[in-house]
Amino acid sequence: MTAKTGVWLALALTSQVASAGPVDLEASPTLSRIAQRQVITLGHRSHEIPFSYVVDGRPAGYSVDLCMAVVASLRQRLGGMPLEVRFVPVTPVNRFILLRHGEIDLECGVTTRSPERLAQAAFTYPHFYTATRYVALADNAMQTLADLAGRSVVSTTGTINIEQLNALNRHHGLNLAVMLSRSHDEAFAMVANEQAAAFVMDEVLLASLITSAASPERFHISEEAISEPKPYGLMMPLEDPVFADMVNDALYAYYQSGAIHALYDRWFLQPIPPDNRVIGLPLSEELAATFEHPEAAE
Numbered sequence: 001m002t003a004k005t006g007v008w009l010a011l012a013l014t015s016q017v018a019s020a021g022p023v024d025l026e027a028s029p030t031l032s033r034i035a036q037r038q039v040i041t042l043g044h045r046s047h048e049i050p051f052s053y054v055v056d057g058r059p060a061g062y063s064v065d066l067c068m069a070v071v072a073s074l075r076q077r078l079g080g081m082p083l084e085v086r087f088v089p090v091t092p093v094n095r096f097i098l099l100r101h102g103e104i105d106l107e108c109g110v111t112t113r114s115p116e117r118l119a120q121a122a123f124t125y126p127h128f129y130t131a132t133r134y135v136a137l138a139d140n141a142m143q144t145l146a147d148l149a150g151r152s153v154v155s156t157t158g159t160i161n162i163e164q165l166n167a168l169n170r171h172h173g174l175n176l177a178v179m180l181s182r183s184h185d186e187a188f189a190m191v192a193n194e195q196a197a198a199f200v201m202d203e204v205l206l207a208s209l210i211t212s213a214a215s216p217e218r219f220h221i222s223e224e225a226i227s228e229p230k231p232y233g234l235m236m237p238l239e240d241p242v243f244a245d246m247v248n249d250a251l252y253a254y255y256q257s258g259a260i261h262a263l264y265d266r267w268f269l270q271p272i273p274p275d276n277r278v279i280g281l282p283l284s285e286e287l288a289a290t291f292e293h294p295e296a297a298e
Helices: 003-019 029-037 062-077 095-100 160-172 184-192 203-212 241-257 259-268 285-292
Strands: 039-044 052-055 058-060 084-089 106-108 128-130 132-137 152-156 177-181 198-202 219-221 230-232
Touching (some): 029 241, 039 052, 039 062, 058 062, 062 241, 062 259, 128 285, 132 203, 160 198, 198 203, 241 285
Parallel strands (some): 152 177, 152 198
Antiparallel strands (some): 128 230, 132 219
């Protein structure tokens, strides 16, 4: 986190902490565990640029910085308790399991909030919105859903995109050969090597993969979307409303302070590590409205 972002964060949390009442640890199994151990465990991804990835052996990214802002707030709410931050790598397949078993307290990644997932975990206010599209080789001139018909299409195991792809296949009778990959990098490589005609995934993640490719001009993202924009949220343990409220209170203060705009610019409009690439994605009107009134997005 930059010094500028840290100043904004301090300002954002001052009024929040000052107005907050005492914390009832017994009412929250997550807070009780954190306070007892004086450790908070954050789940992170390894390759989800610019949200959550590893640089020089340390987790970094937009979602990671948001989690660290939450940690700063929790330290204050817990009376200035020194909290050690431990990072645990998670994948699309194991993230819900680790959260449910208490092996992570907060997931700092790219998890889409959906009605089905709300039965497995709690979610914070949104911090991003993205639609589902597909990436294909530019030479194949694929733009629409109809262009997928009869082709081999890949997506990543454990993601909501698999469900969307299978529903699309059934509804439109596209006769797709749906393939599963272990990671987004593997799926993207399958398109690059012509093992799959297309990779269905969140648009922002596809754009990041193209940006980092050796020959970005080889790839093209479909014009037609497979889904409307869906929200990303930080994921929290289910059935712990006290902890969820404290995390959302921290994000609310951070959003209202304006610090979120500097953080967004840092990760989406400025050069980012390790190779100083620029994602080049301006803040959307929908996300700007959420930062202004996060409670309206619930």
